[in-house]
Amino acid sequence: MALVQSIAAGDQQALYALYERAHRLVFTLIVRITNSAETAEELTVDVFYDVWRRAAAYDPRGGSVLGWIMNQARSRAIDRMRFEQRKKRVGTVADGPPVAPAPRDPAEILDVREQGRLLRDALQVLTPAERQSIEAAFFSELTYREVAARLHQPLGTVKTRIRSGLGKLRHALSELVKDR
Secondary structure, three states: OHHHHHHHOOOHHHHHHHHHHHHHHHHHHHHHHHOOHHHHHHHHHHHHHHHHHHHHHOOHHHOOHHHHHHHHHHHHHHHHHHHHHHHHHHOOHHHOOOOOOOOOOHHHHHHHHHHHHHHHHHHOOOOHHHHHHHHHHHHOOOOHHHHHHHHOOOHHHHHHHHHHHHHHHHHHHHHHHHHO
């Protein structure tokens, strides 16, 4: 509990200490669910990134710190499995990305244009490297590893750029929407 409180206060050493204590259990659980060490490595990092971001929201009445972390790991692993199954059902990338239905009335058209403007404004906060990594991951539907190979960058660098960029986008969009 003390480590989570320290993490909530921004203590990176506390996050490292918690990671050292729990990462093997998290990794093992995710491997058992996904049957993939590569996916487990990626999701383990994601889980501890979430611990860093959401430490202040931890409520000890909901269970132990380890239980909270393992629940996050389980949820992420199941979400990944569902995503992979959905991807298989939908078909290949050659089928093309899903297309949103065209807006029907003038108010919808204006709303879509406004959303586009907000997104373009938010994208300005990204570095070119973050934007390139995010675009490769999302528009080409590539995994972190595939993005790293395509961009000739280390896997950790790509993961960091995507997470950092998404965090910046989330913050920028919330600020833009709040100012609306």
